[in-house]
Amino acid sequence: MTVKYGFEWRSALDIDQVLKGCTLKPLIFVFVIWGLQGALYVLVPTFAPPDLFLLAALTLASRVRPMWGLGLGYFIGLLQDTIGAGAFGFHAAGLAAAVIVGYAVRRFLSVETGFNQALVVLTAMLSKWFIFIVFNYWTRKGFITGDSIFKVMIPEIVTTLVVAPLVFWLATWAFGRVLNNEEQLL
Amino acid sequence: MNSRLWLVFGILMLVSLVSTRFVPPAPFALSASVAPFTGMFYQLAQNAKNAVDTIAFENDLRIENKTLKNQLGTAQTKLVQLEQEAKKLEAAAKIRRYQSPGVFAIASVISYKNDGLVSQLIVALGAQDGLQPGMAVTTPSGLVGIVQEVAPRTALIRTVSDPEFRVGVTVASSKKRGRGLGRGIAGRMLRVEGFKGSDVKVGQKVLSGGFAGGAFPTVQIGLIVKRIASRGDTLGLTLEVKPFVDPNALEEVFILSLP
Known part of the structure; x- marks a missing residue:
């Protein structure tokens, strides 16, 4: 820290020190994820944007015990249903499935590597879409058609895989490291 | 993973199955309550996109403007050429009407020589264009002279004020x-x-x-x-x-x- 022009001057790098130990970081994480998800629908309208809520649910779930993680995933999904004013519980079921499959896959992976993380995201995304298809049949509302498999599901999986490292990095910055399997007491 | 987790998951699925089928969508009031927050980002992104679109549009306009300016320049040059051509034809028509029906050609003047002894023009048409010595040379204003000599692509005109005329x-x-x-x-x-x-x-x-x-x-x-x-x-x-x-x-x- 240096003093310039009579007032305290902090360089941009000191922001980490400023935020250390305070509860601002999780709020910033939520703010960024929530805001970015809305903004991406405008910025990349021709391509399905990534599912940042799913990534947030996965990364938060990996930091808490499974029961809490499952509840958190379901809650985030409900939040999505509320924002979107769609069928209540639709996204909630999808994210809950994504989280529990994510846990199941992680159980077999001893080390957190980029590939393992990608595998978790991929299986979670597929689970979410599987649940969506089941619920689509159940509700008879025609949310998902053959077209949306190619035009939404596949592009969304790709974009989600692409941005996943960024979200995981942001989560590590905001919440600290991921718990390992022993700590989660599976 | 313990079975309790799967049990809870199953319960949540059941709840969702029921709620998606039988519970009406989330009340609008609930969606509206979070709308300002999401709307803020939506608007920010919309503004950013509009800004980028505007810059791209202005760039397109700049390129289009440049192209149009070039086209305008070409068109103006063509217009001048056509105007000159029209003037020539108008003059030729005038000559046909008032002087002689036999306008053979319209020739551009390359140079004029007047040193007190001779008064001659050189024009950019010659024997290859069919010019022959003795042809009268005129303008709508009056007589210019007579073709004195012809080269393949040029001709020498003796004007009315030349001592040999x-x-x-x-x-x-x-x-x-x-x-x-x-x-x-x-x-x-x-x-x-x-x-x-x-x-x-x-x-x-x-x-x-x-x-x-x-x-x-x-x-x-x-x-x-x-x-x-x-x-x-x-x-x-x-x-x-x-x-x-x-x-x-x-x-x-x-x-x-x-x-």
């Missing part, structure tokens, strides 16, 4: 249309000697005639600026004529075909 002349409005022989004087004027006619005054128009000097149709040459009467009037009048056409200012001339 000869032309038979009459005066436009004299009661008795007399005749005389005009010759150029030092690149300045045409002098008509031995003109025999009555009622000739300064200011009258002098016309060419095909009876002497070359194959000239009746074309106006210039105005009488001086009338000199010879003693006894037996040798006729001497007239000094100022040509209508200034060869120095010519850009195009009209070549008339030989009769």
Whole structure:
């Protein structure tokens, strides 16, 4: 820290020190994820944007015990249903499935590597879409058609895989490291 | 993973199955309560996108503007060319109507030489274009001269004020249309000697005639600026004529075909 022009001057790098130990970081994480998800629908309208809520649910779930993680995933999904004013519980079921499959896959992976993380995201995304298809049949509302498999599901999986490292990095910055399997007491 | 977790998951699925099928969508009031937050980001992204679109649009406009300017420049050049062409054709039509129907070609003037001894033009048409010595050269304003020599792509024109130039002349409005022989004087004027006619005054128009000097149709040459009467009037009048056409200012001339 240096003093310039009579007032305290902090360089941009000191922001980490400023935020250390305070509860601002999780709020910033939520703010960024929530805001970015809305903004991406405008910025990349021709391509399905990534599912940042799913990534947030996965990364938060990996930091808490499974029961809490499952509840958190379901809650985030409900939040999505509320924002979107769609069928209540639709996204909630999808994210809950994504989280529990994510846990199941992680159980077999001893080390957190980029590939393992990608595998978790991929299986979670597929689970979410599987649940969506089941619920689509159940509700008879025609949310998902053959077209949306190619035009939404596949592009969304790709974009989600692409941005996943960024979200995981942001989560590590905001919440600290991921718990390992022993700590989660599976 | 313990079975309790799967049990909870199953319960959550059941709840969702019921709620998606039987519970109406989340109340609008609930969606509206979070709308300002999501709307803020939506609007920010919309503004960012609009800004990028605007910049791209302005760039497109700049490129389009440049292209249009180039096109305008080309079009203006073409317009000037067409205007010149129209003027030429208009002049040719005028000559056909008032001077001679035999306009053979329109030639651009390359150079003009007047050193007090000779008064000559060089034009950008020659033998390859069908020009022949003896063809009359004119403009809508009046007679210019006669083709003296031809090269393959150029021709030498002797103007009416060249000392070697000869032309038979009459005066436009004299009661008795007399005749005389005009010759150029030092690149300045045409002098008509031995003109025999009555009622000739300064200011009258002098016309060419095909009876002497070359194959000239009746074309106006210039105005009488001086009338000199010879003693006894037996040798006729001497007239000094100022040509209508200034060869120095010519850009195009009209070549008339030989009769």
